[in-house]
Structures are given as C-alpha cells and as structure tokens.
Amino acid sequence: MIRIRLKCFGRKQQHTYRIVIMHSKARRDGKVIEEVGFLNPQTKETHLKVERIKLRLQQGAQPSExxxxxxxxxxxI
Incomplete structure (x- = not known):
C-alpha cells in the first residue's frame, strides 16, 4: 500500500519534516517514491504540491493521521 507520511530530518530538538509518498512497509527515513511537501513545526511553515497530492490520493494513496x-x-481534503 502507498502512504503519504512524514519523513524526519534536521538537527536534534529542531526537527523538520518532508511530506513524502512511500510504501507502508518502508522505514520512516527509508526510500521514497516522491516528495510532495515540507513542514517546519518551529516556524509553522508548510509547502505542499497540491496537484501531486490530489493525483496520488486519486490513485489510492492513504495519508497518515x-x-x-x-x-x-x-x-x-
């Protein structure tokens, strides 16, 4: 199954996340199919590739909570 979920990167205590498309059995920081966004919780900054996300949702990808x-x-959504 294909999932849309977060991939962690950054320094200790200063995590930032990439919103990625990957297989549900892959590790959190494992191989991705496609990167579709960015999230920085410290500055509340978010960038999303809306068309790519909508396409993947139509193809059956399931987002994490x-x-x-x-x-x-x-x-x-």
Whole structure:
C-alpha cells in the first residue's frame, strides 16, 4: 500500500519534516517514491504540491493521521 507520511530530518530538538509518498512497509527515513511537501513545526511553515497530492490520493494513496490533518487545514481534503 502507498502512504503519504512524514519523513524526519534536521538537527536534534529542531526537527523538520518532508511530506513524502512511500510504501507502508518502508522505514520512516527509508526510500521514497516522491516528495510532495515540507513542514517546519518551529516556524509553522508548510509547502505542499497540491496537484501531486490530489493525483496520488486519486490513485489510492492513504495519508497518515498527521498528514491528513495538514491536508484538512489546507482544504485539500
């Protein structure tokens, strides 16, 4: 199954996240199919590739709970 979820990177205590498309069995920081966004929780900055996310959702990708909340705030879902 394909999932839309967060991939962690950054320094200790200063995490930032990439919103990525990857297989559900892959590790959190494992191989990704496609990067579709960015989230910085310290500055509340978010960038989303809306067309790519909508396309992947139509193809059957399932968002994680956190990503689902972000998509609802951005009015994509």
């Amino acid at each position: 956190t990503v689902r909340n972000l998509l609802v705030k951005a009015k994509i």
